[in-house]
Amino acid sequence: MAIKNRRWLLKRHPDPAELPGPEHFTLDEAKAPEPAEGQVLVRTIYLSLDPYMRGRINPARNYAQGVAVGEVMTGRVIGEVTASRRPGYERGDIVHANIGWQDYGVTGDAELRKIDPKLAPISTGLGLLGMPGLTAYFCLLDLGAPKPGETVLVTAASGAVGSVAGQIAKIKGCRAIAVAGSAAKIAYCTGELGYDAAIDYNAEPDLAAAIARAAPKGVDVFFDNVGGSVHQAVIERLNVGARIALCGVMSQYNPTERSRAVPYNLRNILIPRARMQGFLIYDYAAREREGLEALAAWYREGRIKFRETIAEGLESAPLAFRGLLRGENLGKQLVRVGPEPI
Amino acid sequence: MAIKNRRWLLKRHPDPAELPGPEHFTLDEAKAPEPAEGQVLVRTIYLSLDPYMRGRINPARNYAQGVAVGEVMTGRVIGEVTASRRPGYERGDIVHANIGWQDYGVTGDAELRKIDPKLAPISTGLGLLGMPGLTAYFCLLDLGAPKPGETVLVTAASGAVGSVAGQIAKIKGCRAIAVAGSAAKIAYCTGELGYDAAIDYNAEPDLAAAIARAAPKGVDVFFDNVGGSVHQAVIERLNVGARIALCGVMSQYNPTERSRAVPYNLRNILIPRARMQGFLIYDYAAREREGLEALAAWYREGRIKFRETIAEGLESAPLAFRGLLRGENLGKQLVRVGPEPI
Numbered sequence: 294m295a296i297k298n299r300r301w302l303l304k305r306h307p308d309p310a311e312l313p314g315p316e317h318f319t320l321d322e323a324k325a326p327e328p329a330e331g332q333v334l335v336r337t338i339y340l341s342l343d344p345y346m347r348g349r350i351n352p353a354r355n356y357a358q359g360v361a362v363g364e365v366m367t368g369r370v371i372g373e374v375t376a377s378r379r380p381g382y383e384r385g386d387i388v389h390a391n392i393g394w395q396d397y398g399v400t401g402d403a404e405l406r407k408i409d410p411k412l413a414p415i416s417t418g419l420g421l422l423g424m425p426g427l428t429a430y431f432c433l434l435d436l437g438a439p440k441p442g443e444t445v446l447v448t449a450a451s452g453a454v455g456s457v458a459g460q461i462a463k464i465k466g467c468r469a470i471a472v473a474g475s476a477a478k479i480a481y482c483t484g485e486l487g488y489d490a491a492i493d494y495n496a497e498p499d500l501a502a503a504i505a506r507a508a509p510k511g512v513d514v515f516f517d518n519v520g521g522s523v524h525q526a527v528i529e530r531l532n533v534g535a536r537i538a539l540c541g542v543m544s545q546y547n548p549t550e551r552s553r554a555v556p557y558n559l560r561n562i563l564i565p566r567a568r569m570q571g572f573l574i575y576d577y578a579a580r581e582r583e584g585l586e587a588l589a590a591w592y593r594e595g596r597i598k599f600r601e602t603i604a605e606g607l608e609s610a611p612l613a614f615r616g617l618l619r620g621e622n623l624g625k626q627l628v629r630v631g632p633e634p635i
Numbered sequence: 636m637a638i639k640n641r642r643w644l645l646k647r648h649p650d651p652a653e654l655p656g657p658e659h660f661t662l663d664e665a666k667a668p669e670p671a672e673g674q675v676l677v678r679t680i681y682l683s684l685d686p687y688m689r690g691r692i693n694p695a696r697n698y699a700q701g702v703a704v705g706e707v708m709t710g711r712v713i714g715e716v717t718a719s720r721r722p723g724y725e726r727g728d729i730v731h732a733n734i735g736w737q738d739y740g741v742t743g744d745a746e747l748r749k750i751d752p753k754l755a756p757i758s759t760g761l762g763l764l765g766m767p768g769l770t771a772y773f774c775l776l777d778l779g780a781p782k783p784g785e786t787v788l789v790t791a792a793s794g795a796v797g798s799v800a801g802q803i804a805k806i807k808g809c810r811a812i813a814v815a816g817s818a819a820k821i822a823y824c825t826g827e828l829g830y831d832a833a834i835d836y837n838a839e840p841d842l843a844a845a846i847a848r849a850a851p852k853g854v855d856v857f858f859d860n861v862g863g864s865v866h867q868a869v870i871e872r873l874n875v876g877a878r879i880a881l882c883g884v885m886s887q888y889n890p891t892e893r894s895r896a897v898p899y900n901l902r903n904i905l906i907p908r909a910r911m912q913g914f915l916i917y918d919y920a921a922r923e924r925e926g927l928e929a930l931a932a933w934y935r936e937g938r939i940k941f942r943e944t945i946a947e948g949l950e951s952a953p954l955a956f957r958g959l960l961r962g963e964n965l966g967k968q969l970v971r972v973g974p975e976p977i
Binding site: 576 | 862866881884896897898901902905906908909913914915
């Protein structure tokens with residue numbers, strides 16, 4: 294008997310300034326595919342929603358292939374192997390796979406890897422022990438290179454990446470400052486996540502003054518997920534030798550930003566001899582194990598906490614994605630597509 | 636008998652968007668100072684005019700003390716010691732000294748050093764074998780890190796710094812592209828300086844297209860002295876792993892630039908994982924000898940050429956300074972204040 298497979302297909306590319314939502318996707322129903330030699334069939338349990346996906350449905354120059362109209366929307370999942378034609382993989386294995394927004398998918402590519410359910414809740418394979426956690430780890434430590442006593446400012450500070458970056462900054466003996474966009478996020482940052490100070494960019498009438506108050510000794514490491522007007526304000530406060538770890542530019546996906554470009558005063562880079570560098574997690578594939586082991590150890594020791602916001606049912610994915618880009622989630626945004634194995 | 640000393644004093648700070656000129660300075664006449672213990676009295680032969688000086692008369696945050704109203708305008712000179720109370724220095728020595736826009740000055744600070752007149756014309760101590768040459772050397776090699784076969788784009792490419800950076804790029808086996816602002820400069824760049832291609836930003840109707848033509852394989856090293864609209868266009872063409880060696884922001888001194896800030900699309904940094912870093916020559920004081928030896932060797936071998944534009948007489952300094960900021964000079968801008976010793 295054929296297995297039914299629901300899939301979200303891209304209906305049309307959103308305009309650059311448009312927030313994606315249900316109107317850009319079609320929920321299609323098809324027969325689940327069959328694995329070819331070397332592949333497994335994966336039943337999706339959790340689907341990950343991430344800001345980078347916005348770039349995949351933008352028909353602009355990008356670092357990876359975009360999604361074409363009619364194709365399954367891209368996305369990573371944690372799922373269960375239900376059929377295997379790949380050596381080393383068996384029915385019942387829990388895996389990380391890049392199969393997109395659907396109930397079932399086949400894959401055998403480099404992103405397929407087994408998850409150890411004893412290590413941590415399997416959903417963390419998409420967050421702390423997945424791409425967001427690894428991004429925070431390598432982007433902060435390699436590009437930001439924080440030293441004890443330095444001030445580290447993190448934007449999107451309560452998100453899947455930012456929350457881990459902020460906690461690693463604290464582990465490394467830094468003063469950590471959060472920038473986030475709601476009272477609930479600010480409370481989460483200074484409470485559970487342990488940031489030393491937090492700035493609500495939506496509530497703060499004078500961003501520059503708020504940054505000066507939160508970082509009285511200036512900013513040594515600027516871990517930026519956002520770009521936009523916050524970026525512009527932070528670079529006014531860089532210390533000599535400061536590092537900007539440019540991890541993302543979420544503000545460019547937000548149509549409420551007045552402009553996609555940041556009015557950049559290059560003297561703010563020149564005079565403190567600051568360094569800005571762009572980050573892409575794919576460049577760190579060879580060091581994945583190092584990152585996962587460090588993050589898992591900190592998690593077990595209770596030194597890194599990690600929260601998830603879980604939307605229920607594959608059908609909720611487009612709305613949950615819009616919510617993510619609006620900043621409505623706390624921590625990692627997931628969709629529960631199917632039940633965990635008992 | 637007291638020695639007469641003419642000095643240019645700052646009369647008022649120019650507005651940020653204003654080009655400095657004679658109206659901002661007063662030519663004063665005083666008695667030459669006498670050297671204290673540890674100092675020498677220097678008679679100015681050549682005065683150096685450099686873009687950084689614009690920043691010194693701007694009452695904004697900066698990396699060095701600004702010049703106050705009524706003070707002698709700051710500047711480095713090559714001069715002759717006419718009296719010495721400093722061990723190791725004698726009357727008749729040719730020295731590099733930071734004594735400002737005047738006929739005579741006393742000094743004993745870290746910038747005082749002897750020049751070997753046998754090595755090269757003494758005026759090169761303010762150019763190729765001075766701060767501009769050292770800036771080109773360290774900023775290109777340390778921040779730009781060019782590799783053979785890469786494409787290096789240099790702005791203010793015919794200037795004292797840019798002309799040296801472009802020639803070092805060629806020595807290192809790179810494709811060197813010049814951006815400059817007049818037909819004469821373009822001819823100088825592709826002729827005497829040996830750039831592979833050159834773009835006249837004042838004559839080019841479509842800067843982006845011109846950059847794409849000149850750099851068909853993209854830009855690996857962007858050596859920028861200017862900022863502004865050229866900067867904005869070049870970052871659209873960065874290759875993966877590109878380096879921006881941010882050496883100066885001359886465009887910010889030019890009132891014809893529409894804005895002091897560059898509208899910066901941070902995706903242009905993020906997606907190619909580019910690195911931008913600000914440069915200041917003072918950070919390289921300990922490596923000065925290494926730079927001077929390399930530059931002098933290339934000069935003697937005829938691998939680096941160096942031109943000077945010389946204004947006659949101390950009284951011409953403010954106008955020559957304005958000309959420099961307008962881009963009217965070719966190569967290093969000097970003022971001949973007094974005769975070389977016979």
